[in-house]
Amino acid sequence: MTRHSFRGPVDATVTPRYGGPATFARLPRLDEVERADIAVLGVPFDSGVSYRPGARFGPGHVRAASKLLRTYNPVQDIEPFAVQQVADAGDVACNPFDILEAVRQIDDAAREIAGTGAKLMTFGGDHTIALPLLRVLHEQHGEIAVVHLDAHLDTWDTYFGAPITHGTPFRRASEEGLIDKTGSIHVGIRGPLYSPQDLSDDQVLGFQVIGCHDMDDLGWKGAVERVKARVGDRPTYVSLDIDVLDPAFAPGTGTPEAGGLTSRELLNILRAFKDLNLVGADIVEVAPAYDHAEVTGIAAAHAAYELISAMAPREGAGS
Numbered sequence: 001m002t003r004h005s006f007r008g009p010v011d012a013t014v015t016p017r018y019g020g021p022a023t024f025a026r027l028p029r030l031d032e033v034e035r036a037d038i039a040v041l042g043v044p045f046d047s048g049v050s051y052r053p054g055a056r057f058g059p060g061h062v063r064a065a066s067k068l069l070r071t072y073n074p075v076q077d078i079e080p081f082a083v084q085q086v087a088d089a090g091d092v093a094c095n096p097f098d099i100l101e102a103v104r105q106i107d108d109a110a111r112e113i114a115g116t117g118a119k120l121m122t123f124g125g126d127h128t129i130a131l132p133l134l135r136v137l138h139e140q141h142g143e144i145a146v147v148h149l150d151a152h153l154d155t156w157d158t159y160f161g162a163p164i165t166h167g168t169p170f171r172r173a174s175e176e177g178l179i180d181k182t183g184s185i186h187v188g189i190r191g192p193l194y195s196p197q198d199l200s201d202d203q204v205l206g207f208q209v210i211g212c213h214d215m216d217d218l219g220w221k222g223a224v225e226r227v228k229a230r231v232g233d234r235p236t237y238v239s240l241d242i243d244v245l246d247p248a249f250a251p252g253t254g255t256p257e258a259g260g261l262t263s264r265e266l267l268n269i270l271r272a273f274k275d276l277n278l279v280g281a282d283i284v285e286v287a288p289a290y291d292h293a294e295v296t297g298i299a300a301a302h303a304a305y306e307l308i309s310a311m312a313p314r315e316g317a318g319s
């Protein structure tokens with residue numbers, strides 16, 4: 001593996017962190033590098049929410065909270081920005097008044113970047129954006145195993161008759177044949193549902209569930225074992241709704257539910273995904289207006305750092 005041939009972050013010992021470019025982790029912009037292995041893409045769209053709005057400001061908030069990230073990841077024992085080119089592709093200009101047009105715009109932007117061979121690490125935005133992202137990945141890889149970390153199932157049918165919302169992306173994705181129904185799983189589900197049928201529908205749509213009420217018995221390692229057993233080596237997409245964290249660890253979100261994961265549990269789970277065949281990831285539902293002291297933004301930035309590290313090529317892994 002050739003080292004030092006990739007352009008990394010601005011050096012924080014030379015240029016202070018609180019100044020300089022507002023890219024993720026102070027990495028170069030996509031147009032400043034020849035090609036990227038991973039493109040960080042912002043999708044400032046929140047017209048699909050059923051409750052508190054504000055996730056349209058998520059990408060900027062996570063980038064701001066990512067300034068303190070350092071270059072060596074000790075737990076995964078990797079320098080994620082030195083063994084692959086990671087670059088910031090900026091934000092998709094999506095129409096806040098027309099969900100279908102916004103979905104097309106996200107689709108176009110994601111297809112263009114994915115067409116260059118870069119994996120996408122996308123920041124939402126509300127969870128609606130997972131649908132166009134999965135459509136593009138399906139074109140590239142066929143059926144995708146989805147590891148969905150969220151308090152919510154997001155396999156509901158419609159809200160106010162609207163089929164494309166932040167509570168419905170995985171039902172639409174399943175109906176469209178985008179996801180591998182034998183390899184997909186939710187982690188962190190909790191809170192009241194509309195009816196018991198929500199769970200039976202969800203199973204038919206192709207998901208297993210690890211609920212938060214199981215987490216104390218299972219532990220993060222047990223959860224990881226179940227995810228790995230479900231997913232195997234299938235092309236896998238990680239969709240991380242920040243509300244999988246307890247509101248104590250992620251207050252800045254639109255539909256908070258009590259009794260969630262700690263950020264330590266989440267980061268440990270994500271680190272273990274280095275053994276999966278990751279083809280892309282998103283982190284959604286960061287709504288900075290409800291955040292305090294960047295708590296939620298920092299959790300999201302660290303989660304992205306672990307996911308980008310987990311996507312990195314490893315010595316002897318043949319990639």
Ligand SMILES: N=C(N)NCCCC(=O)O
Nearest residue numbers: 050127152166167255285
């Ligand atoms: N995807 C997120 N964050 N929330 C979905 C909640 C949908 C509801 O209001 O029931």
Ligand SMILES: [Zn+2]
Nearest residue numbers: 151152241243
């Ligand atoms: Zn959620």
Ligand SMILES: [Zn+2]
Nearest residue numbers: 127150154241
């Ligand atoms: Zn969600």
